[in-house]
Amino acid sequence: MNNTESPGLYIHVPFCGTKCPYCNFYSITSFSLVADWLDSLRKEAIIYKDRFAAFDSIYIGGGTPTLLAEHELAALIDTLFRYFTFSPDTEITIEANPDDITLEKPTLLRKIGVNRISLGVQSFNDKELQSLRRRHSAAQAERALERIRASGFTNIGVDLMYGLPGQTQAGWVQTMKRALDFKPEHLSCYQMTLENGTPFGKMSTDGRIKPLGEEEGRSFFLITSGFLEEQGYIHYEISNFAREQKYKSRHNSKYWQHVPYLGLGPAAHSFLEGVRWWNLDSVESYCRALDQGGVPVAGTETLSQEQHLLESLYLGFRTSHGIDLKLLNNRPRSDTILSELQESGLIQVHGGRAMPTRDGFLVADGLPLLFAG
Numbered sequence: 001m002n003n004t005e006s007p008g009l010y011i012h013v014p015f016c017g018t019k020c021p022y023c024n025f026y027s028i029t030s031f032s033l034v035a036d037w038l039d040s041l042r043k044e045a046i047i048y049k050d051r052f053a054a055f056d057s058i059y060i061g062g063g064t065p066t067l068l069a070e071h072e073l074a075a076l077i078d079t080l081f082r083y084f085t086f087s088p089d090t091e092i093t094i095e096a097n098p099d100d101i102t103l104e105k106p107t108l109l110r111k112i113g114v115n116r117i118s119l120g121v122q123s124f125n126d127k128e129l130q131s132l133r134r135r136h137s138a139a140q141a142e143r144a145l146e147r148i149r150a151s152g153f154t155n156i157g158v159d160l161m162y163g164l165p166g167q168t169q170a171g172w173v174q175t176m177k178r179a180l181d182f183k184p185e186h187l188s189c190y191q192m193t194l195e196n197g198t199p200f201g202k203m204s205t206d207g208r209i210k211p212l213g214e215e216e217g218r219s220f221f222l223i224t225s226g227f228l229e230e231q232g233y234i235h236y237e238i239s240n241f242a243r244e245q246k247y248k249s250r251h252n253s254k255y256w257q258h259v260p261y262l263g264l265g266p267a268a269h270s271f272l273e274g275v276r277w278w279n280l281d282s283v284e285s286y287c288r289a290l291d292q293g294g295v296p297v298a299g300t301e302t303l304s305q306e307q308h309l310l311e312s313l314y315l316g317f318r319t320s321h322g323i324d325l326k327l328l329n330n331r332p333r334s335d336t337i338l339s340e341l342q343e344s345g346l347i348q349v350h351g352g353r354a355m356p357t358r359d360g361f362l363v364a365d366g367l368p369l370l371f372a373g
Ligand code: SF4
Pocket: 015, 016, 017, 018, 019, 020, 023, 024, 025, 027, 062, 063, 064, 097, 120
């Protein structure tokens, strides 16, 4: 269990202007419940106010947090600082969509304490953006990045996606190049997945959209990693790149290292002392549970020692930091398996850790199974 580092605080803002057809995050497109949700969030904060040590990261995600009005965002931050303690250098991230970045927005965000923006650009190609039914254009994304930088933000993350319908590898490299023109401190590059229950998932079942084949997915991944490393970025997690060590996402790193975190809001997940719990994924049910003096929890899971170990391997092999070899003490044949993985060029072993190579990232999800009891 890793309780030595400060915990992280996640806030789920469950409101979006429109639903993107590939997205399976919980959100609704009506804003009529924002005030109730904010009030319920305050009640939920009170429940957990003495259970966590001082946080050093806040991640306001969703949903589309930047659609909230200034006074709503300010009230949210006020609630957090009223009931929880934070270290002085707390990383405060907000997820933003380019079309919400008005001239004033970045300054307002800085005023309420936000010091990191994660901008959901996805692509710098207008045709691709239209196929994703995003509300912004490439020009709007560029303008948003200019405005964010001009307002004084020194920690900007850009989210991009590859494997989009009709996207070529050359087109993907163009998108990455345009992102790099703005020198973002952080880049997340995800392969689009066609999730069940989403419109794109259904179109994939009907054969109207073709998912990226395994070989193509592999090729996109290798191009991404190779190109961004050549540009000086550190490939520190399968889908994440930082311009310098200090720009790795502090908050997301907690998920990958089993550091405790608290998630407030509908559908948010939390983890503390080997127990994981997740909230009801409906704004109405979430608010009702808190109104009635209850907790809005939908489920709880206590990790057994074996589950905890396998999760640590699973999460660790997805990051360049890898796994602590002590985790493999007493695992049958672990030395032999490690040597074989090293010989195949999938991991490197030094300093008491086993770390995946770029090729290792491609098979990271299968590596823990080799050590399963
Ligand atoms: S991708 Fe973002 S903006 Fe689109 S529906 Fe999902 S959370 Fe909302």
